[in-house]
Structure formats: C-alpha cells, structure tokens
Amino acid sequence: MQLKSDKQKQIIKTAQSLFWKYGMRRVSIEEICREANVSKMTFYKFFKNKVDLVKYILDKIMEDSSKEYQTIMNQDIPFHEKVAQTIDLKLRSVDKISPEFYADIHQNAVPEVSKHFQNISNRVLNLIVDDFKNAQRNGEVSKDLKIEFIMYQLEKLFAMAGDQKLISLYGSPQDLIMQLTRFFFYGILPRDN
Amino acid sequence: MQLKSDKQKQIIKTAQSLFWKYGMRRVSIEEICREANVSKMTFYKFFKNKVDLVKYILDKIMEDSSKEYQTIMNQDIPFHEKVAQTIDLKLRSVDKISPEFYADIHQNAVPEVSKHFQNISNRVLNLIVDDFKNAQRNGEVSKDLKIEFIMYQLEKLFAMAGDQKLISLYGSPQDLIMQLTRFFFYGILPRDN
DNA sequence: ATAAAAAAATACAAAAAACGTATAGTAGTA
C-alpha cells in the first residue's frame, strides 16, 4: 500500500483539469469518476464530497507553492531578485484557471471553499509579510514604509504582472516582471548603479 | 417592432458565449436568462427549448459563413487564392469553440443537434463541390481527379490548417495556409512561374 | 393620458440530474 493510492491521484488529476476548465459548479462527482475511470464508491472512500475534494486540491497547490516560495527565499541572491521570482511563481501557478473557478474560490459562490482558501492564503501571506519585515530590518527595504502599504502595492503588482495589455507591451511576461519589480524597488527614478 | 427583438439578440449572444466556453450540457436555460437579463418566459417566447436555440445558433453561423464563402468565390482572383481565403474563413469561424461544445455538435452527445449540423454542413459542402466542379471545367483544377478525392484532401487540409504543431512551424496561421494551399494545388514540385 | 403589447416576477408541478449509501461481487495478494 502506497501513501497515496493511484486511484486517488487519478481522481485529483482529473478533477483538477475539469475544475480548471469549467469551475466546480459545472462538474459533477459522477463525471469526475467517469473520466478518471474510478467507481463512485472509491471516490467516497477518499473524499467526503466535492467541497472536500476542492479543499484538498487547493491545499496541495498551496503547499507546493509554499515550498517553492521557501526555496526561492532561501537562495543567496538580492532581495529584489527573490521578489521577481516569487511573482513569476505566482503567475505560473494560477495559470489557465477558468474565470468560473476563480469566482468559486474567491467570491461567495461556495462560501466554505472561499473561506478555506482565505485561511490558507493568509498563512502564506504571513510568510511573505515576515520576509518583508526581515528585509526592512536588514536594510533591503526602506524602513519608512508601513508593511501594510507594501503588501497592498505587492498585490497590485501581482495583478499588473498578469495584465495582458502590459504583457504585450513587453516581449515576454518575464521582461514585464523585471520592469515591475524594478519599479517596485526603485520607483521611476534612475538607479545609481 | 423589429424583425429580431433586442431580447432575442441578447439571448443568442449570451448563449453563444456560454456554449462556446462550457458546451451546451453544462449551461442551463435559467443561467442564460440570468446572464442575458431576460426572463424565462421571454426565452420560451422565442425558442422551444435549449436544443432549438442551439440549432438556431448553428444555422445563423452557417448562414453567415455561407455568405462570406460566396463573397470569396465571387471575387475575380485565381482559384487557389479563393481556396486559401476559404480555409482562413473556416479556421476563424471555428475559433475558440470548446472541446465540449465540439463534441456536442459532432458526436452523438445530443443526436438531434449533431444530425441537424450534418444537414446544414452538407448543404455548404455541396456549394464547395459545385465550385470545384466548375473549376475543373474551367481548367483551373486537373480533370483527372475524382471530385470525392479532392474533397477528401480538402478535409485533411482543413484539419492540418488547425494543427498547432504545424502552425508553430510557420510564423502565423496565414503563412501555413499559404503553404498548404500551394501544396494542395501544385504538390511538392517546384512551380514554373 | 391611456390602452395595448412586451417583458418581468413569482410560483409551481413534473422531469431529470446529482448525491450519497448499501450491498454484492471481482481480482489480486500476503
């Protein structure tokens, strides 16, 4: 017996691809089972219901992202480099999620799910806040700025990094991210190095 | 009173965008009405049911495409130019349709719809067949080839024109279409002009 | 201003789909 049975993995993989495309409302448990070649009983062996499955998937994604985030932060590179990599990570992880599923997660469409998502994303946010506080102590970030202000600006930056209009202005998303982080750290004034 | 009421147009537009994204199975009439800001009663004033609406939409698309096709064919340009433009038209019209909806239309998911679609697309096919027969008479296409063989090859060509692998080989879909029609008309041998 | 037409809102019975569980059975395995 392995820790995660093959069947469970199949369910998760299939459900994820269906949720991503159509959102959770439009995907039934029976459909997931059919696509994953798994009987309904097996599904209920692993998950209480659809919400339970969604939570599990979100947890998994968050956990994976957290680990990647830690890896980025533990590198011996300048702080602004780390931030750039973090943005890139965030963009890739949210990639191709349908507007439908986004609404399910963030808005009140399925209260239990959006609440759960807020919980876990708050935990990740705290990690980030801590890192920025540290950076302030180390003099890598201006001590004048309130941490809440920085987080607010970071949120905006994430949004802009995904803006198609801006992306098309630069050759690649990566180029845009570099510009954005540069702007985030140094403003519009020319740098002295 | 106008020929097509605004409400009807709203329904069609909303339904089309929802069907394109999620397929017809996943979209309910009530949802269409909600999104289109139309009451359910108004929906049933215009359409018998969901299948009726889908048929209507497909008809409209086919009619529009037919007209565009006729416009292409009535131009005073070489026959191979017309074919290139036709392929481009076909690609653009099928653009962004979800795999789900594609299955609904072409496979037996909703028999009434797929049958209906075959009917109308056969009518369009006959237009094309006639044009090719004409082209054979005018000496624009080799008289040695059976018309069924040509249609078969044309079908294949349509498929290849949408193949991502091939598209990425050329800069743009248009470049690929030019190459394909060139191959379709002249084979791999160098042209004499 | 008012009558007629169009659309919305509400309510509802009937049908369909999805849910969750019970039970019996199969295939592989220690």
Added chain:
DNA sequence: TACTACTATACGTTTTTTGTATTTTTTTAT
C-alpha cells in the same frame, strides 16, 4: 484463506432544471 482495494449496480433522497400559468410592471404607440 482471509484480506484489501476496487467495481458494479441499485436505490432512496435531495437538488436542479424544465416548462407553464398567472399576476404585476414597464414600454410603446396613439
């Protein structure tokens, strides 16, 4: 052989969707 993981089927329950009837509101034309 007993055990485990899974499948298949069936079934009652709940939820969603459908299609219609009825009443109220809004729009439009006169």
